[in-house]
Amino acid sequence: MRFALSEDQTLLQDSLSRTLADLSPLERVRRFADENQAAAPDIWAGLSELGLPGLLVPEEYGGLGLGLVEAALAAEALGRVVAPTPFLGSAVLAPLALMLAGTDEQKSRWLPKLASGEAIAGVAISEPIAGARENAGVAAANGRVTGTALFALDTAGADLLIVADRTGGLHLTQLAHSAEPMPSIDATRPLCQLTFSDTPAEPLASNQALERLRDAAWVMLAADTLGAAQSMLDKAVAYAKERKQFGRTIGSFQAVKHLCAEMAAELEPARALVWYAAYAFDKAPDEAPLMAAHAKAHLSEIGRFVARTSTEVHGGIGMTDLLGLHYWFKRIGQNRQLLGGPERVRETAARLQGLIA
Amino acid sequence: MDLTLTPELTAFRDEVRAFLAAHADQHEGGAPKDPKAWQKLLIDNGYAARTIPKAYGGYGAEPDILKSRIIAEAFIEANAPRGMAGQGISMLVPTLLEVGSEEQKTRWIGPTLRGEIIWCQGYSEPGAGSDLANLQTKAVEDGDDFLISGSKIWTSTAMQAQMIFCLVRTEPKAAKHEGISYILFPMSTPGIEVRPLKSMTGQAEFNEVFFTDVRVPKANVVGGRGRGWFVANTTLKHERGMLGDPNATEARLKSLIELMRRETVDGQRIIDNPIFRDRLMQLQARVLSMKFNGLRTMTDDTAGLARMVVKLQGCELNHQVAALAIDALGELGILYHDGPHLRAKGNWQRNYMFDLGLIIGGGTAQIQKNIISERGLGMPREPKVVEA
Structure with a gap:
């Protein structure tokens, strides 16, 4: 037994971090956000060279055939640099949906293209997971879908869409009647409102698949927050070691260094929870839903604490657009609400253990 | 993985x-x-x-x-x-194994393990808490012996103990950290007085110990004269690991869940109250984090920081679990001592209070945060105050 990353996993983490430092520096993220770009094909192309889009896709379909632990490490690395990529939809949720519920023909048609990065997949599963707002939701009948899906992920330039209907059934479609941007706090991951009007859609086979998608998405959002929060802690520590007031570096004041210690003390055990949740998804399916729920809810709480505390350690400069710390703050804020805020997710955690009558 | x-x-x-x-x-x-x-x-x-x-x-x-x-x-x-798992077994034995002489190991470890000797730990003093190295209990040379005078505080099990492992100042002219020795002696030695120290729990978990010219052979020093600070730090490492033990926290959470499933208010189970349930789930995520963090510290070479946060997080979490149990019990939660309505013999209240002592003892939460930020995050130390 070993609760630690393997050599291969550490290598993956290192090569991703190095590549992302070049592909997605703060200036690139800022340009993406300021120009309201919907997609950053340059970044995705660079990551495709490493095989990132095909991380979870089986080797027979041209992917790397790795598991959710590796995907969590990737999500963490992306969160660290707040990279604008369609990783969650295109590399995690859509391939999983196809692998769990697709026919051989659907898999052959889409998995190789997704794995190479040639095709992008958007995912609209918010309503059956986070609950429907403003009567949104999609109804399906006779190979067609109708209705509205809010908070759709990674739809920009998407070649296919995975859509969940109100009852949790999954559908594969290639176009929506309309796609309206939903501007959010986090400009690094654009969201969309999709409208379907008697739109042709192929049903995917199993209803259970949505639960697995939910678990995977929760672990990915938790891992993304882990990376973003780690980055915010690192930045706070670096700033506190540099900034001088009263003739000393502010990091020598206990009032400041204790804030940093509190962030580290919250984050470090949370890392083990994220790793375990990802591991359970791959190897211990009975435990996976509960662990995914706890990882999502807990990292939402820890993330919020680190985001505000790191900003505070930076003082006034932490609030400025110039410093750019806010991209991390907002990324963490978006992860918290996406696909269910912590209160809702914890209700699921309780239900999964039979703690709700 | x-x-x-x-x-x-x-x-x-x-x-x-x-x-x-x-x-x-x-x-x-x-x-x-x-x-x-x-x-x-x-x-x-x-x-x-x-x-x-x-x-x-x-x-x-x-x-x-x-x-x-x-x-x-x-x-x-x-x-x-x-x-x-007394202080002898948890702290003295590992220390002797690391730095004790052959004679000391042979003489003390066996009977300590068998429960024949109970030990107490003489570290803290009224003027030396977080600043432990400031301890003033002095050991004055007298032939082959030391004469020890001074006092210790927060000494658990001093009433029952046959022996004490104690930090005393043997080299008054040496620098603060270099004048201390770690020494063993019987609690029956003339000149020792033990006074129980009743805490907020109503029990005397701790004692004060007073020494007046207590005669102890120099041969009882462990790890060399003037080396006591370094010897003690090997023991503190063991103590901190014990205080944040995630297995104990997990067992306590299990009892809390049972309590919330069993107890009712107006016929409704506590667990069916969404506010209490939400608090329980928040704590469960923390308990799981500490459990997996514990697994990681055992097998991951990169887990230095993960190890450093165990005492701080684990002790706080224990306190929070007890706090939720008290809140979940509502008015029943304030009952204490005895009586037909008392739950779990008053242990939730007792733990809630005693845990505060564990948050403070063995290196306060604030000292832990200094350690995490300085050794874990490489942040600068508080500048020394220059005496005028």
Whole structure:
């Protein structure tokens, strides 16, 4: 037994971090956000060279055939640099949906293209997971879908869409009647409102698949927050070691260094929870839903604490657009609400253990 | 990440479970019927004093953290009491193994392990708490002996203890950290007075100990004269690991969940109240984090920071679990001492109060944060105050 990353996993983490430092520096993220770009094909192309889009896709379909632990490490690395990529939809949720519920023909048609990065997949599963707002939701009948899906992920330039209907059934479609941007706090991951009007859609086979998608998405959002929060802690520590007031570096004041210690003390055990949740998804399916729920809810709480505390350690400069710390703050804020805020997710955690009558 | 057990470890787990099943009649309600006999049985089978060499009265196994964990889990599962864990066994024995002389190891470790000698720890003083190295209890040379005078505080089990391991200042002219020695002596030595120190729990978990010209042979120093600070730090490391033990927290959370499923208000179970349920789930996520963090610290070389946060986070979490239990009990939660309505013998309230002592003791939360930020995050130390 070993609760630690393997050599291969550490290598993956290192090569991703190095590549992302070049592909997605703060200036690139800022340009993406300021120009309201919907997609950053340059970044995705660079990551495709490493095989990132095909991380979870089986080797027979041209992917790397790795598991959710590796995907969590990737999500963490992306969160660290707040990279604008369609990783969650295109590399995690859509391939999983196809692998769990697709026919051989659907898999052959889409998995190789997704794995190479040639095709992008958007995912609209918010309503059956986070609950429907403003009567949104999609109804399906006779190979067609109708209705509205809010908070759709990674739809920009998407070649296919995975859509969940109100009852949790999954559908594969290639176009929506309309796609309206939903501007959010986090400009690094654009969201969309999709409208379907008697739109042709192929049903995917199993209803259970949505639960697995939910678990995977929760672990990915938790891992993304882990990376973003780690980055915010690192930045706070670096700033506190540099900034001088009263003739000393502010990091020598206990009032400041204790804030940093509190962030580290919250984050470090949370890392083990994220790793375990990802591991359970791959190897211990009975435990996976509960662990995914706890990882999502807990990292939402820890993330919020680190985001505000790191900003505070930076003082006034932490609030400025110039410093750019806010991209991390907002990324963490978006992860918290996406696909269910912590209160809702914890209700699921309780239900999964039979703690709700 | 590979959390599967090898066939060897699976067989080992079966062996531990079989042992526990065969001896289930020797304990009741989580406590052994005959503590010394139970301790001997555990040592003989390798479930206590496991890695301590046979020559010193241990079982003599190679250190194996996974086997240790399997033993810990099997004991929790069977609600079986672990081996004795007083300050002698948890702190003195590892220290002697690391820095004791051959004579000291042979003389003290065996009887300590068997529960024949109870020890207390003489570290803190009224003027030396977080700043432990400021301790003033002095040991003055007198021939082959020291004459020890001064006082200690927060000394657990001083009333029962036959022996004390104690920090005293033997080199008054040396620098603060270099004038201290770690010394052992009997509590029956003339000149020692113990006064119980009643705490907010209503019990005297701690004592004050006063020394007046207590005569102790110089040969009783462990690890060399003037080396006491460094010797003590090896012990503190063991203490901090013990204080944040995630297995204990997990067991406590289990009791809390049972409590919330069982207790009712106006006929509604506490667990069916969404506010309490939400608080429970928040704590459960924390308990799981600390559990996996614990697994990681055992097998991951990159887990330095993960190890450093255990005392701070674990003690706080224990306190929070007790706090939720009290809140969940509502007005019943304030009952204490005895009475027909009292739950769990008042343990939730007692733990809630006593845990505060554990947050403070063994290096306060603030000292832990200094350690995390300075050693873990590489932040600068507080500048020394220059005396005018």
